[in-house]
Amino acid sequence: ATKMALRAGLRSKRGLTGVAVMRMQSPPVNSLNLELLTDICIALEKLEMDKSCRGLIITSNQPKVFSAGLDILEMYGKSPEHCGEFWKAVQEMWLKFYGSNLVTIAAINGSSPAGGCLMAMTCDYRIMADNPRYSIGLNETQLGIVAPFWFKDTLMNTVGHRTTEMALELGLLYSPAEALKIGMVDQLVPEDQVLTTATEAMTKWLAIPDHARQITKSMIRKPTIDKLMSNREDDVKNFVKFISKDSIQKSLGVYLEMLKKRKA
C-alpha cells in the first residue's frame, strides 16, 4: 500500500469555501524525500486544476516540526542518477509553489530549517507558532553545502539583500521572534492558533479578485522563476557534481552523525 504522506481536501468550514489544507505527515520530521515531494507536487497540480479551489494552507501533522528540509539520506551515499532525479523533484516543488495561482499560506507549526524554510518562503503569507524552541532559516552553509541561486533568490525576494548576505553566508537559523523581525515570517501566534489564524488570513487574501492577484503575483515572481526555468538542466548537473564530491559527502556524513548524537 502506498503511504499517504499528506492530506489535501477542500473544506467549507465557517463559510470558507475553496480552501485546501495540506498536512505533511511523513514521520518523524517531514524531511522532504522523493516520495513526499512527488506527493506534494501531484496534490498541488490537482488543486491548481480544480476550479473550485482558490487557496491552499500547508502545515504539518508532525509534532514540533514543520519540515526538516531536504532528506539528507536522498543526497548521501546515493548514485549520481538518484541525486539527479531527487534534485529535479526539488526544483519541481519550488516551481509549482512559487508560481502557484492559488493563495498559498504556510502555517508553520514547528521548526523549519533549510528546504523547509524554502518551502514556507514560496508561499504568499507565513504564520509561525510563537515558540522560542522552534527555528527557521537557510542553514545550508552550516552543513558545508551551498544553497543554489534560486534558494538565494527566494530569500532575497523575501528579506532583502543585506539580510540575505548575513543569513545565507552564516547559515543562520532564527527564532520565531527574530524571523518576524527580518520579515522571514509575517505573523506569530500561539501554537494552538496557527491554523485558525491561517484561515482568517486566507479570508483577507480571497477578498481580492483572483485574476488581479494572480497577474500581480506573476509579475513579481516571473523573473525569478524564468531564471531557473532557463537553467534547469545545468542546475541539476551542478547539483550532482557538487553533491558527489568526496568532501561534500564527508560533510553530510558528519552532519548526520551529529544529528544522531545530539539525540542520544
Ligand SMILES: CCCCCCCCCC/C=C/CC(=O)SCCNC(=O)CCNC(=O)[C@H](O)C(C)(C)COP(=O)(O)OP(=O)(O)OC[C@H]1O[C@@H](n2cnc3c(N)ncnc32)[C@H](O)[C@@H]1OP(=O)(O)O
Ligand atoms: C556553486 C555550487 C552550487 C551547487 C548547488 C548544490 C546545492 C546543494 C544544496 C542542497 C540543499 C539542501 C537543503 C536542505 O534542506 S539540507 C537539510 C537541512 N536540514 C537540517 O539541517 C535539519 C536537520 N534536522 C534538525 O535540525 C532536527 O531534526 C529538527 C528538524 C529541528 C527536529 O528535531 P527533533 O529533535 O524533533 O528530531 P531529531 O533531530 O531527533 O530527528 C529525528 C530523526 O530524523 C533525522 N533527520 C532530521 N532531519 C533530517 C533530514 N533533513 N534528513 C534526513 N534525516 C533527518 C534525524 O537524524 C533523526 O534520525 P534517527 O531517529 O535515525 O536518529
